[in-house]
Amino acid sequence: MHAAVRELQAEQGRGDLTIPQIAARAGVTPSTLYRRWGDLQELLSDVAVERLRPEAPPADHGNLRADLEHWAAAFLEEMSSPPGRSYIRDALAGDPDGSNSGQCSAYAVDQVDTILSRAAERGEHVPDTDTVMDHVVAPVMYRILFRPGLLDPQYARDLVATVLYRLMPLP
Amino acid sequence: MHAAVRELQAEQGRGDLTIPQIAARAGVTPSTLYRRWGDLQELLSDVAVERLRPEAPPADHGNLRADLEHWAAAFLEEMSSPPGRSYIRDALAGDPDGSNSGQCSAYAVDQVDTILSRAAERGEHVPDTDTVMDHVVAPVMYRILFRPGLLDPQYARDLVATVLYRLMPLP
Structure with a gap:
């Protein structure tokens, strides 16, 4: 999941990501993502914290x-x-x-x-x-x-x- | 506009506001808001700064x-x-x-x-x-x-x- 977000952010910047797009890249259904993260912001927050880890x-x-x-x-x-x-x-x-x-x-x-x-x-x-x-x-x-x-x-x-x-x- | 956002936030919290809802409360069309603010986050940011003014x-x-x-x-x-x-x-x-x-x-x-x-x-x-x-x-x-x-x-x-x-x- 994190890898999918990083790839998409690298390709197209961070403005226009959507949950269905991230799900497609990660090879899962959007509902899988919605079950784990309430919304896109929460998913991006988890990815960001992981990238801030020293x-x-x-x-x-x-x-x-x-x-x-x-x-x-x-x-x-x-x-x-x-x-x-x-x-x-x-x-x-x-x-x-x-x-x-x-x-x-x-x-x-x-x-x-x-x-x-x-x-x-x-x-x-x-x-x-x-x-x-x-x-x-x-x-x-x-x-x-x-x-x-x-x-x-x-x-x-x-x-x-x-x-x-x-x-x-x-x- | 700011008053409409404040009223809606007071009534229902800040989690679920939408641009169409704010437009309806303010008596304007959603496209008026989209012309002035790119998205809901930018509108909420302007309202927040106004409320942080001493x-x-x-x-x-x-x-x-x-x-x-x-x-x-x-x-x-x-x-x-x-x-x-x-x-x-x-x-x-x-x-x-x-x-x-x-x-x-x-x-x-x-x-x-x-x-x-x-x-x-x-x-x-x-x-x-x-x-x-x-x-x-x-x-x-x-x-x-x-x-x-x-x-x-x-x-x-x-x-x-x-x-x-x-x-x-x-x-």
């Missing part, structure tokens, strides 16, 4: 600042790309119970946790995960959704510096 | 911290209420060119600007508007959209304290 743990650059800067700049670039924006909007739009948007933030929490645990094991002083979510991930996502003119990778790196040099509790 | 400037409590805390707690409560969440999702969903989501952040920028200008006139030391957008508005909106279990008015007040006591440049 493919690998954050790279290890040897220290907390480098790890967070690289991860935050890559997160900004990926999420603010045209496909990234589409997936975020699709994930939010067909999500009546909030489980898909919750999954999006859970992916980011996992990635941040990985970076912070690795730094703590190195003996580095680390912020807590919610500080990074609130002051790096949230501002990036807010600009992607609401202020798209104000985005570049340096913005993500500046937010990381703010967390590390102004928002960390004293060791 | 009704009044932020209240004056006599000092910057009180003004920001009251405004941020009220913003969180309004945007995280069931109607607030619906409007935000509608505004984002039917917004092909990003103008409606941009308008949502412009409303918040205006309110924050008003609070900061008033404080500066009183002679108070103030942060810049983007610091408040990035570290108060963005975290609140991110939790509303992606982490809805983690919201209460104290969270908004704590974010204001972080901006005022940790993120302000020295006077």
